[in-house]
Amino acid sequence: MLFFRKSEIEKRAEKGDKSAILELLRKGKKDKARKLLEKFEGDPDLTPVLFDLYLQEENYTQAYRLIEKFGDSLGTAKERALVCEKFGDYKRAVEEYLKVGDFESILKVANIHYATGNKEKALEFYERALKIAPPLRKEEVQEKIQKVKKELGLIEEKKESILEKFKKGLKKTKEAVEIGIIFRGRKVDESLFEELEELLVKADVGVKTAVALVEDLRKEAIRKNIQLSDDLKEVTKGKILSLLSNCEGELDLSSKPSVVLFLGVNGSGKTTTVGKLAYKLKKEGKKVLLVAADTFRSAAIEQLEVWAKRAGVDIVKKEEGSDPASVVYAGMEKAKEGSYDVVLIDTAGRLHTKEPLINELRKIKKVIQKHFPQEPSETLLVLDATLGQNSFQQARVFKEAVDVSGAVVTKLDGSAKGGFIVAICKDLKLPVKLVGVGEGIEDLQPFSAKDYVEALLE
Numbered sequence: 001m002l003f004f005r006k007s008e009i010e011k012r013a014e015k016g017d018k019s020a021i022l023e024l025l026r027k028g029k030k031d032k033a034r035k036l037l038e039k040f041e042g043d044p045d046l047t048p049v050l051f052d053l054y055l056q057e058e059n060y061t062q063a064y065r066l067i068e069k070f071g072d073s074l075g076t077a078k079e080r081a082l083v084c085e086k087f088g089d090y091k092r093a094v095e096e097y098l099k100v101g102d103f104e105s106i107l108k109v110a111n112i113h114y115a116t117g118n119k120e121k122a123l124e125f126y127e128r129a130l131k132i133a134p135p136l137r138k139e140e141v142q143e144k145i146q147k148v149k150k151e152l153g154l155i156e157e158k159k160e161s162i163l164e165k166f167k168k169g170l171k172k173t174k175e176a177v178e179i180g181i182i183f184r185g186r187k188v189d190e191s192l193f194e195e196l197e198e199l200l201v202k203a204d205v206g207v208k209t210a211v212a213l214v215e216d217l218r219k220e221a222i223r224k225n226i227q228l229s230d231d232l233k234e235v236t237k238g239k240i241l242s243l244l245s246n247c248e249g250e251l252d253l254s255s256k257p258s259v260v261l262f263l264g265v266n267g268s269g270k271t272t273t274v275g276k277l278a279y280k281l282k283k284e285g286k287k288v289l290l291v292a293a294d295t296f297r298s299a300a301i302e303q304l305e306v307w308a309k310r311a312g313v314d315i316v317k318k319e320e321g322s323d324p325a326s327v328v329y330a331g332m333e334k335a336k337e338g339s340y341d342v343v344l345i346d347t348a349g350r351l352h353t354k355e356p357l358i359n360e361l362r363k364i365k366k367v368i369q370k371h372f373p374q375e376p377s378e379t380l381l382v383l384d385a386t387l388g389q390n391s392f393q394q395a396r397v398f399k400e401a402v403d404v405s406g407a408v409v410t411k412l413d414g415s416a417k418g419g420f421i422v423a424i425c426k427d428l429k430l431p432v433k434l435v436g437v438g439e440g441i442e443d444l445q446p447f448s449a450k451d452y453v454e455a456l457l458e
């Protein structure tokens with residue numbers, strides 16, 4: 001058997017010699033050093049070393065225990081604050097951070113108050129932090145102040161106007177297709193008309209429509225002797241507006257209940273639109289019921305459930321693979337019993353099976369009418385703006401299956417084809433009733449032709 005002679009250092013360390021223990025730590029013999037330090041806990045020379053070691057090892061439970069026992073003699077106020085915060089003793093953490101008093105610490109105090117639900121105090125300390133914030137951190141603190149103020153109801157959340165939202169929604173279109181620019185300070189000549197035609201086609205209003213519109217403008221320019229592009233802009237606005245004259249439509253939700261059926265291909269945004277609309281109607285004080293008639297995938301049912309929760313409305317569902325019409329049946333029964341104002345039905349959009357899809361939709365409609373002969377009030381075709389007119393072939397299949405009362409245009413915010421709203425109106429002959437301008441719960445709005453034209457040509 002081999003015996004190792006204990007080194008001089010270890011011998012000294014075991015007797016509680018601070019410099020020897022520090023030497024052990026330097027050599028990486030942490031376990032040995034920790035054991036000895038714990039043995040000598042309480043020693044005014046050694047306990048701070050133990051505290052530092054715990055801090056280094058992020059062992060906040062033990063570090064906190066030492067603070068409780070030996071108080072302020074250990075570490076700096078900042079270190080003690082950190083330990084208390086990590087351990088969950090927020091009261092003491094706040095006290096320690098206040099002793100430090102620098103920007104980071106005051107911000108910490110504010111964050112702790114916020115996290116523990118004391119928003120008034122949080123606001124007070126965010127405002128204090130702002131006063132001493134270094135320039136690069138000011139914005140971050142200002143944002144927090146705004147947020148807390150909003151939550152405390154001290155400021156009204158600035159509502160974006162519908163026009164602003166539209167402008168934001170059409171941002172991609174405008175970036176890709178700068179229609180507005182060609183109207184700025186130019187002479188009205190043939191090259192202007194050609195460019196305009198090209199831009200309108202690019203924005204997806206449809207070739208035929210673009211050609212006809214520009215032809216119309218040419219004549220009008222001659223007739224009215226329009227020389228400046230800025231004047232032509234107003235005329236163009238008027239023309240597009242008149243193209244859209246029958247395309248604005250409000251949802252008809254006058255009957256009780258009003259049943260709204262959502263159709264559209266996979267991924268067009270049906271479920272999201274149902275969720276957003278549910279939220280909007282609920283806010284208006286309506287009693288809303290969702291029906292999960294897309295039984296194709298369990299994820300689809302779960303997705304609608306999540307929206308129901310977010311919007312705070314009820315939902316009727318069955319397990320994956322159930323007959324969609326049977327879910328609608330259950331939905332209609334519940335709608336009657338619960339005297340709901342609006343029933344929103346989410347459907348599946350698999351299009352590779354055209355005949356079954358058509359049959360399924362007709363069956364759903366029959367089931368609705370068995371309960372409420374005048375319904376559905378609305379049958380909405382959901383169209384993805386990023387696909388633009390490429391989705392029209394499919395849209396026609398849905399129109400063939402059931403009477404469609406209007407279109408919902410989704411993802412306008414992500415599309416360079418904002419002009420296709422004109423095509424929906426002209427070619428699909430459907431009024432646009434709602435537009436989706438984002439993935440958020442508030443990103444759904446009624447369609448206003450005037451705002452739309454304004455936003456498109458600005």
Ligand SMILES: Nc1nc2c(ncn2[C@@H]2O[C@H](COP(=O)(O)OP(=O)(O)OP(=O)(O)O)[C@@H](O)[C@H]2O)c(=O)[nH]1
Pocket residue numbers: 264265266267268269270271272273294300347348349350382410411412413414435436437438439443
């Ligand atoms: N940017 C943006 N994204 C949207 C909008 N509407 C929907 N989406 C997104 O589009 C994707 C598809 O939306 P869903 O609502 O699941 O589409 P769906 O028609 O129900 O699809 P299926 O259930 O597969 O038939 C999701 O990622 C949505 O977040 C919108 O207005 N703007």
Ligand SMILES: [Mg+2]
Pocket residue numbers: 270271272294300346
């Ligand atoms: Mg869906």
